[in-house]
Amino acid sequence: MAALSSCGSGSEPAADGTVTLAFLVDNSQATVDTAKALTDAFMRSNPTIKIETETRPGGSEGDNIVKTRLSTGDMSDVFWYNSGSLLQALNPAQTMVDLTGDPVLRNVQEDFLPVVTQAGKVYGVPGGTAMGGGILYNRKVYERLGLRVPTTWAEFTANNDKIKAAGITPVITTFKDTWTSQLLVLGDYYNVQAAVANFAQDYTANKVKFAATPSARAGFEHLAEVHAKGYANEGFGSATADQGMKMLVEGKGAHYPMLSAQLPPLMATMPQAGTDVGFFGVPGTDAATHGATIWEPAGIYIARTSEHLDAAKKFLAFVASPAAADAVNKAVQPAGPYRVEGAELPDDAIQVAKDLQTYIDKGATAPALEFVSPVKGPSLEQITVAVGSGLTPPAEGAAQYDDDVEKQAKQLGLAGW
Template sequence: MFKRKTDSTFALPRSRQRSKPAILICAMAMLAAVLSACSGTTESSSSSSSGSSSNSQEQVTLTLLVDNSQDAVNQTNAYISAFQKLNSDIKIELETRPNGSEGDNTVKTRLATGDMADVFFYNSGSLMQALSPEKNLLDLTDEPLMDNIMDAFKPAVTYKERIYGVPSGSTTAGGWFYNKKIYSQLNLTVPKTWNELMENSSKIKAAGITPVIGTYKDSWTSQLVVLADYYNIQTQVPDFANQFTSHQATIAGTPATLRSFEKLQELHDQNFMNKDFLATTYDSGLKMLAEGKGAQYPMLSSAIPAVAQNFPDQIEDIGFFAQPGDDASANGLTIWLPGGAYIYKESEHIEEAKKFLAFIASVEGTETVAAASSPTGPFLIQGASIPDSVPTVVKEMLPYFDSNQTAPALEYLSPVKGPSLEQITVEVGSGIKTAAEGAAAYDKDVEKQAKQLGLDGW
């Protein structure tokens, strides 16, 4: 799965200290003992000097690695603060990493070099399976905390029938944000088919407003039109995920999946995106949407907290609809399951890490994160609910869930996910490649990963 934006306002990952040679450790310990004896004092913490018991349990420090997007950091800090109030003997140090392919490489490199944090948040689904879970992640299958996790999530963090993670946040939808004021001014209605979306876009363009916001400077955003189309694919080819996994079907060779790339090409051919879409960032795209300088933005609902925080006066001006297919009677929503919270298998603080994951996977944990950042869809924790205070744009998605008009994105149904999709969709969206060429390129991109996974048929 693609990632959210890279936010340079947060620090890059901090390298963890590794163990020193035994001789050096012993020498340092002996020196400390001598100095302590000479001074005639005993070591005391600042908490002891302020009146806390000197017999309190020694504090353990866990390291936690997450992506550096604004919302991810906000949510994670909320988890940490609430957890530490309940567990004063455990301190959690936050580390951050980039998003997108750079972030993927950071996670893989740190696992490969034995430099991973005790706990880390990362994608569920196909990208999790590419981390060699048996080797790198702690098996949580038989842990009591798994009783709190809804069955709908477990396959997304399962590898060879073993479960390795818990959901870190709420579900997310892939579709289209739209500016309600612009729609109202131009007497537009929410489209149920792709042709209706294109007709709306033509009217918006004629009014001198950018119809579709493109933010290809952050290349991961270029994938939305293709990835959010999976509900429409599944309605036409219900068994596509299995056929794709076994190499019985390809992207370029299946009309329903090729259509996703054709939709992306059409946005370019109709000149519907802002002229500077290749230089426009995700942050700028949200600003365009909120200020009415762009009418529609294909994006994940995970953008809602950022809009609510940065443009609180405009959040109620923003609506959301599922990516339309070609049949109005089969309109539905592609959803992304929450990312996973994982424990590094070689962590020196396994029990403390389990305690932290148990908090994340609790109703109290969901309430904590919901208070810090508006949920972008239902939680997958038993007994958890969405607060009534969420913006209207979130509530507009709930009917899709209530009527069972949702489908997981392909990466949760198949382990086959190529690493270069965002580069390919940039090329299609900017006219460098045609839809057919992009689909064929992606078929080649996924082949290497499928072979690495040892999948039959490849």
Template sequence: MTRPIPSAALAAALMALAGGAWAQEVELIYLVDNSPDTVAVAEALAAAYMEQHPEVSIEVEQRPGGAEGDNLIKTRLATGEMADVFLYNAGSLFQALNPTETLEPLDDLPNMAGVLDGFKEVVTGTDGRVYGVPARAAMGGGIFYNVPIYEELGLEVPTTWEQFAANNEAIKAAGYVPVAQTYGETWTSQLFVLADYFNVQAEVPDFADRYTANEAKYADTPAAMRGFEHLQEGFEKGWWNEDFGAATFDDGLRMVAEGEAAHYPMLTFGLGGIQQNYPESINDVGFFAQPGPEGAPNGLTVWYLDGIYVPKGGENTEVAKDFANFAASQDACQVILDTIGATGPLLIEGCELPADVPRLVQDMLPYFEEGRTAPALEFLSPIKGPALEQITVEVGSGIRSAAEAAALYDQDVQKQAQQLGLEGW
């Protein structure tokens, strides 16, 4: 990754402003998605910044998640109506924002030096400049599980899909919901596909490169299609909760935390919602990576979650950049830990996790410590079709087969690849 020469003038100005006051009162709007932990962290960061800068007021504005939220972000950027600062995905969805044209580069921020390179790489534009700062910890995609249910039924944490399926049948026979699904918020339907990428790359190491070059597809790669097949299997075997079509993300967290369901496929950032809303159950929830085929290595698919971005051409750009600079500080790390606790490895140098992290985080750390991780596909390829969450809802609801879904998703990503101007498409 190429690195531009930092602007000494900008860095000096921001460092001075960090310790002083803005010349006049400024009002910022910070746009974030509406998940409970996201809102809690955003409001806490805003409050901490305003305490340091009483002349600045920050309003946290909420938006929907999933495709609806994606469309809102793109529309606001296109019409020049974006908030002063906003939270959005890193990786391929970030690239789809055309950041070199729509966002302010942030690589000159004083605190950018402490941001881990792994995160910088997933918020870097085609011009080599860095456009975002981390908003949360790194996270894994896999399976939340209810520890008391596992202990009651004498189950072991599975490392293969065959073991996972057998556990689900035992759980179903005992009268519990084997797997919570929450299609009332469609983005949550994608986990069996997206969290399976460690298993895909273990079997097909060059899949990301060949996929990006239009030389491999989901429909003709059995390892890649397997995630869709898992959704089809779960529906056909009756693993889901009865209200899976209407249940929400918070419902899924509640079900696995309180023991109504044994499993919830989810990203580990969901721990924050459990800490906020079901704190008495925080150590009743464990975590394991999505199981793979028999005989394959077992490991974790990793996301570098959201970035904080500043739109180009805003009225309060310098103040917005200073807020982003604060968000990249060790002080901000502590705000996050104080608000939602430790949900995974933090992405700012010097931000250490406390010794008494929740069980779910303890379960996740060995994958990082032992090197059994792989980035999610969206961090290895710029291609992620916008219709995936609708397609996975259809498979998980018995509307479409896994094979049909994989072929449809291949068509979906073709449109995006052509829009990005990628060779071979």
């Protein structure tokens, strides 16, 4: 990727009439590859606009770079950053171009807009695809044992009992990578919202708690059950996410609570991952309302300091178009559906992306809680490791998490805390 040069957001059009846009993205391989596919395709059809892409680190270091550059007026014209609650910390009303009602958004799916909206104003278009957070499962194991995709937790438990009896690990658990311990809690949010429609709003206002809300506490209970019933693999405390994915693809484990984005990177070395692994949402209590929790794509935004607004909007309109999805499909295997009307998954899309598309087509999805509430405690992964290892009872773990989020909510200065 090209480093940001002197012809960034404050430059005048060149003598030949070309304009150069600066585009800041994180340095993960999937983002870099997606950004390259987008910019190459855009520049082919817009020869008077040149895009120079700059990378930044991910994680908190990258967050700080974005915040600093926005606050000092030194941001690139266009930048790739999280959607959802993290957007709030960027003070978009002061730092970004308001796209509310702009033709740029014409193809953006309506139910994506809330995660790039602050105080009623829309600021971004989707970069990349949605991904599912739920249960990845080995379809060949299911076929061999005559199992059906469960739509309730009771059915899931029954499947696990049959899988265990067949000598296969029912639920792959990889607590060496502590972040993986959170999926049964975070991926259960669809069921929380189905049971308590205003949970995110009330949770943000400190009116409801995980420990006192049965549907929210259920994720912790599921974690405890997996351990108590002996569904986890041996050595789960020292197992890594990479080892877990390998177990799943090879059929040594049947289920893995995980994000669908873990699949595309495996395609080069384990191509069967694309067909042998499927996805279903964490099952709840009611088959009639079965659905899935999704992690929305990042947003692509325009900095208010850009002096090339027309060119930047032209680029965002392209990003949010079926043509952009087609360009990306040639470079990156999508981990889930696009959030753009008319943007289709390729015929050879991995099975998990197709499964997720089915949930979206049925309208049976909810964004993960972190996309609809800024309250997420920093210690969740340590708490879920303890609950999932049988060290902390689930009700106690839920109460610990309620305490954990309180510190963060006060730091954010949220009302009601």
